[in-house]
Amino acid sequence: MIVNSLLVLMMVAVLSLARTRNLFAVIVLSGIYSFLMATLMVALDAVDVAMTEAAVGAGISTVLLLGALHLCKSEEARPAHRPWLPLALSGATAALLIYGAMGLPDFADPNAPIHQHVAPRYLQNEVDVPNVVTAVLASFRGYDTLGETVVVFTAGAGIIALLRRRKHKPEGKGRDGE
Amino acid sequence: MSSGGVLEHFTYIVTVFLMVAGLYVVIARGNLIKKLVGLSVFQTSVYLLYIAPGKLIGGTAPILSPHYTVYSNPLPHVLILTAIVVGVATLALGLALAVRIKETYGSIEEDEITAADNAVQDAEDARS
Amino acid sequence: MENDLVLRVVGKLLIPFILLFALYVQFHGDFGPGGGFQAGTISAAGIVFHALVFGLEQTRRIVPDRLVEAMLAAGVLLYAGVGVAGLLLGGNYLDYFVLDPDPIHGQHRGIFWVEAGVHITVCGVMLKIFYMFASRSQRKDDEA
Incomplete structure (x- = not known):
């Protein structure tokens, strides 16, 4: 509810x-x-x-x-014309996705495939950490999390590259850092 | 397993609605910041798509305790937890690009940026 | 906003508790909801709050850019380093049970350091992003 x-x-x-x-x-x-x-x-x-x-x-x-x-x-800015094409496209996408979603298991169905695969093993508490999410995040799926951390790092590096303060000195000193 | 009822699939229908609303904002609106907000709505609907199937009626959060036996599926939680942080990092990257575009073109409206590009192109064509 | 008395007092009162809460979320992550990602963003949010109330220059004096940029890389290196430590001790990359004679204890040790690495990187990236945007807008104010 x-x-x-x-x-x-x-x-x-x-x-x-x-x-x-x-x-x-x-x-x-x-x-x-x-x-x-x-x-x-x-x-x-x-x-x-x-x-x-x-x-x-x-x-x-x-x-x-x-x-x-x-x-x-x-x-x-006010849109130049009525967005009929995007509306039609979104409507068609929604109809297709809802048609597909109707074939998914019911909400909170305990027999759904998602509850049968690896989840029971994760819930056996093999590493003795009560919060299963932490255990899976850091231990079972450590590679995933390493990858995600690298992605976050890369995004940070990209933003530094995009927004770093550049001071163009006339005598051609280039940039200086902060 | 699948009864095909609307009420049993209400979460999925709302997920699709949010997803398509995000998609609509991305393709119909010309403002770059609005587009990025639409993109993050799209992304957030995916969180819902993952988390909702993991729920079990009568279950509890996957923090083990002797008092409970039924837990929600922890795997989608892990996947989405990392996706949220990556999502904000990419959102910030998009915003940084929007800020640079604003500094270069003086505008974040798609139409005006295209018009400025076309004007430069026309000037080059006229010169050659 | 920098001269608002109520905000300054409330900020001074709240920020230590926000940072403490971040540490609680970090170290209690094994037993309750929490972990490196959440704790990293919460501690970054506390510092961002400080910057919003007391001004960016004040915050930059406490958490300098050099430190934030070092955090960005240090977290990833710490995470990867745990994997290498597992290799050196005779396991596979990111195997934790070799980190201690007692495999379960080794798991706990590995999870602790990995979460610490995640915390440092996430906090550093969030802060760096905020600094970048905030210093841009400050320069715009100066020009205007």
């Missing part, structure tokens, strides 16, 4: 987000959307994900979006 009402609230948030042209309102709405998503994750028993989503989705990315907005214009 609470899951369904949160889902409806999220749909409302996204609809108003898509319709608004004031970018500040868009960013605030996306923060609200992220908090709703975090609450939904708690309702779906994914407490670790909820904590990350609340800190990252609603906290850090809102700050970053506002920081970027400060550097740009805060009002979106």
